[in-house]
Amino acid sequence: MTDASTADQTAGEVFFASLPHGMGGLNDKMGVKILEISADKVVGTMPVEGNTQPYGLLHGGASVALAETLGSTGSGMHAATLGKIAVGVDINATHHRSATSGIVTGTATAIHLGRTSAAYEVVITDERGKRVCTSRITCSLIDAERISM
Secondary structure: OOOHHHHHHHHHHHHHHHHOOOOHHHHHHHOOEEEEEEEEEEEEEOOOOOOOOOOOOOOOHHHHHHHHHHHHHHHHHHHOOOOOOEEEEEEEEEEEEOOOEEEEEEEEEEEEEEEOEEEEEEEEEEEOOOOEEEEEEEEEOOOHHHHHH
């Protein structure tokens, strides 16, 4: 493991430890792993196996859940610098091709980091580097006391 990935892992561990439910139960069930984390970029993986629809293809909802996890994580990192928390308000996805096995990788890249909102483009690729899904997520940045935890 390189120093950069060790630093990313530590940043991720600190961030998720600060949340009331860590990464959340859904991410555990789906096998989501965070590889790189910052407000500017979040990279994570998810296995196709266990996240399929009845035809054995990666479920579109699983792709959206991965995209929301990555975009919300970046938004949360940004929100923390403002003393706020991030909550998702909009997400969309275009599914380009199917995946039937292996691991998919999502990369969330910030397209707007503001005082009241953050938005990310999330590109999900298969093991060949082929684009499986493109998503966009917008999060509202709010004061933590607005949420009862």
